[in-house]
Amino acid sequence: MWRKSKPYLLLLPSTGVIVLLFFGGLFDGLLKSLGYFPAIGENQMSFIAYRDLLGSESFWESLRLTIRVAAISSLLAGILGGALAIALFMLSLSSKTKHSRLWQRLFQLPLTIPHLVAGYVIVLLFMQSGLLSKLLAAAGIIKEINEFPVLVNDAFGWGIILAYTWKEVPFIMLMLYPVLARIQKSWRDVSRVYGAGTFRFIREIALPIMMPSWIIAVFIVFVFTFSAFEIPFLLGVTYPSMLPVYSFQLYTSGTLAERPEALAVNIILAVMTIALGLVVYYFSKRWKITKGWQ
Amino acid sequence: MKRMFLPLRICLSLILFLFIGLPFIALLISSIAAGWQWPDLFPETFSFRAWEYILVGSSGTWQSIGTSLLIALIVMIINILLAVPAANALVRFQFRGKRLAEAILFAPIIIPPFVAVMGIHLTFLRLGLTETILGVVLAHISPTLPYMVRAVMVSYSTLSTDWENQARMLGAGPIHRFYHVVLPHLLPGIAAGASLSILISLSQYLITFIIGSGQVVTLPILLFPFISGGDPAVASAYSLLFAGMAILALFSLDMALKKYYQTKNPSVLKVKGAKR
Numbered sequence: 001m002w003r004k005s006k007p008y009l010l011l012l013p014s015t016g017v018i019v020l021l022f023f024g025g026l027f028d029g030l031l032k033s034l035g036y037f038p039a040i041g042e043n044q045m046s047f048i049a050y051r052d053l054l055g056s057e058s059f060w061e062s063l064r065l066t067i068r069v070a071a072i073s074s075l076l077a078g079i080l081g082g083a084l085a086i087a088l089f090m091l092s093l094s095s096k097t098k099h100s101r102l103w104q105r106l107f108q109l110p111l112t113i114p115h116l117v118a119g120y121v122i123v124l125l126f127m128q129s130g131l132l133s134k135l136l137a138a139a140g141i142i143k144e145i146n147e148f149p150v151l152v153n154d155a156f157g158w159g160i161i162l163a164y165t166w167k168e169v170p171f172i173m174l175m176l177y178p179v180l181a182r183i184q185k186s187w188r189d190v191s192r193v194y195g196a197g198t199f200r201f202i203r204e205i206a207l208p209i210m211m212p213s214w215i216i217a218v219f220i221v222f223v224f225t226f227s228a229f230e231i232p233f234l235l236g237v238t239y240p241s242m243l244p245v246y247s248f249q250l251y252t253s254g255t256l257a258e259r260p261e262a263l264a265v266n267i268i269l270a271v272m273t274i275a276l277g278l279v280v281y282y283f284s285k286r287w288k289i290t291k292g293w294q
Numbered sequence: 295m296k297r298m299f300l301p302l303r304i305c306l307s308l309i310l311f312l313f314i315g316l317p318f319i320a321l322l323i324s325s326i327a328a329g330w331q332w333p334d335l336f337p338e339t340f341s342f343r344a345w346e347y348i349l350v351g352s353s354g355t356w357q358s359i360g361t362s363l364l365i366a367l368i369v370m371i372i373n374i375l376l377a378v379p380a381a382n383a384l385v386r387f388q389f390r391g392k393r394l395a396e397a398i399l400f401a402p403i404i405i406p407p408f409v410a411v412m413g414i415h416l417t418f419l420r421l422g423l424t425e426t427i428l429g430v431v432l433a434h435i436s437p438t439l440p441y442m443v444r445a446v447m448v449s450y451s452t453l454s455t456d457w458e459n460q461a462r463m464l465g466a467g468p469i470h471r472f473y474h475v476v477l478p479h480l481l482p483g484i485a486a487g488a489s490l491s492i493l494i495s496l497s498q499y500l501i502t503f504i505i506g507s508g509q510v511v512t513l514p515i516l517l518f519p520f521i522s523g524g525d526p527a528v529a530s531a532y533s534l535l536f537a538g539m540a541i542l543a544l545f546s547l548d549m550a551l552k553k554y555y556q557t558k559n560p561s562v563l564k565v566k567g568a569k570r
Contacts, residue, residue, distance in 0.1 A: 007392075010383035014376040014439065015398050022402050022410045022436040029413020037416075087306055103306065109314050112540050114497035116514055117533040120521040121317040124324055124530065129332045131320045137333045145332050166313070227406030229500045234522055244406065248500070251412060266409040277404035 026270060033263035049260035050268075059265070061240035069157040069232070069242060070225035073164035078218035080165065081172025086206055088173070089180040090198065093188055104177065108170045115167065119234035122163040126151040152235055159235035160242070164228070168221045175217040176210055183209060212287040216280060223276045227269060243269050318534075325530035344527035348535065354516060355532075359539060362512040365427060365502075366495040366543070369434045370488050373442040376435075377487060378480065381446035386455065400440045407437040411501045418505060425509035433505040434495045441494065442487035449483025485551045489544050496540050513539065 031037070034045040053059050088103055110118065125131050133148035142148055152159040183206065191201045232242040241249060243265060250262035324330065325344050327337035348355045383389075384396060402410075411433050415424070423429035453476065461471045499514040508515065517532035 007383035007387035007389045010379035011395050014380035015395055017376060018398055018436060018439065021432055025410025025414035028417055029409060087302060091302060106310055106314060112493060112544060113537050114540055116499055116521060117537045120529060120533045124320045125317065134333065134335055138335045223404065229408060263413060266412055270405045270409045273405050
């Protein structure tokens with residue numbers, strides 16, 4: 001009896017806390033998004049908030065922006081991170097020294113940088129009077145400050161895309177490097193015996209091995225960017241804003257009537273991230289990303 | 295052979311400089327610039343005004359760092375206490391509902407935690423938990439706990455029950471077994487989880503803002519007005535301080551772990567030797 005109930009007892013505190021604080025919060029939000037709020041005398045449930053939301057242009061604008069920014073930044077981070085992971089791996093094959101570990105450590109620095117700081121770095125570098133604009137002016141490429149494109153607080157979301165790319169490249173590298181490291185050094189030698197050059201080796205061996213993990217890593221970054229707040233809050237514009245910022249704007253706009261709408265945005269966001277998360281989970285299980293290959 | 299990789303090495307160094315070096319140089323110069331006009335590559339005059347303001351002025355920096363660290367530490371301790379038994383159950387037992395438990399524990403990684411925090415906000419308000427450190431601590435648990443559980447699970451999966459059985463045969467009670475056999479083995483995992491927990495807790499802005507309502511002033515809350523269109527020098531100095539605090543917290547945890555293994559070296563060596 002004790003043996004049977006032991007794992008449940010061990011799990012009780014942690015799952016209890018998450019159920020209470022996290023799922024309780026989700027459920028609380030769901031009820032309030034449906035307008036059920038006994039403390040102010042609202043006992044009726046309705047889909048008014050959802051109907052208003054789905055009927056408003058600003059919601060769809062937000063959704064479009066969110067998908068666009070998440071897609072572009074995760075692809076950019078994926079391409080850069082993948083290229084850098086392969087470059088570091090080739091470096092580690094060529095030299096026996098421990099340098100490649102140091103390289104990896106250095107490249108992973110942005111992972112530890114808080115999002116707000118990452119956002120501010122992008123402001124400093126990419127705003128119209130930022131460092132890059134100054135560098136271009138010093139090189140004589142641009143003459144007027146206005147010639148530098150508006151990349152921060154722009155409607156397209158370039159600032160957000162740049163900030164997320166910077167933050168997520170190390171993450172992609174972190175996910176890919178262990179996969180590449182499973183390639184034995186002898187494989188490189190065998191490929192050379194058969195006459196494959198460096199680029200053939202990368203294309204025929206490294207890339208196919210990396211591909212499933214690459215897709216998963218890019219997808220994870222996509223989901224993370226989807227629910228990001230700090231960076232779009234700092235680098236975005238008031239309209240259109242990314243969904244989490246949109247929800248925050250509705251929530252803090254003051255009127256009690258808009259709160260159900262804010263919570264409805266959250267619930268939609270949660271449902272979408274769950275769906276995306278399930279896709280990641282399904283494919284990573286199917287492709288056995290977490291297990292080794294024999 | 296080596297020569298062929300020289301271009302690659304130069305290329306990587308260049309990328310590294312653009313990627314890591316340039317942002318920090320920009321922050322550093324901006325933090326000591328006294329007015330940095332557009333076409334100038336370097337500011338005309340330098341001053342430590344911004345650093346003076348945030349470090350010795352009445353800006354409340356130190357207090358906010360204290361609040362940030364206090365919250366991060368309490369969250370970390372709660373996470374360790376919750377995660378160790380949970381990881382034990384998930385790794386070492388087969389039981390019904392295991393996947394459900396995993397789904398519950400790892401859900402906050404996928405579903406953005408601010409969704410739950412905004413939902414629970416009014417309930418916290420009624421319970422008097424808003425504007426308190428306790429409320430913020432509770433709000434920081436769900437974004438951090440999954441990472442702690444994950445890290446400790448990795449450690450548990452490499453610990454064979456044979457070790458505990460051996461200790462049991464030698465007459466060690468459950469407390470002794472845990473303290474002398476299990477805990478030393480879990481420590482690297484716990485440290486990795488603690489690093490993540492601290493890092494995530496330190497960099498929370500939105501969750502702290504919603505529950506703390508601006509009354510619980512952590513460093514991100516304090517610096518936000520500056521980086522969203524305030525004084526650039528102060529904003530840069532705060533950004534460096536904030537990034538430095540996060541890196542330093544991780545570094546000191548790493549050092550503490552190394553020190554632990556140094557003082558406990560003989561026993562650890564013996565365990566490792568026996569394993570081989």
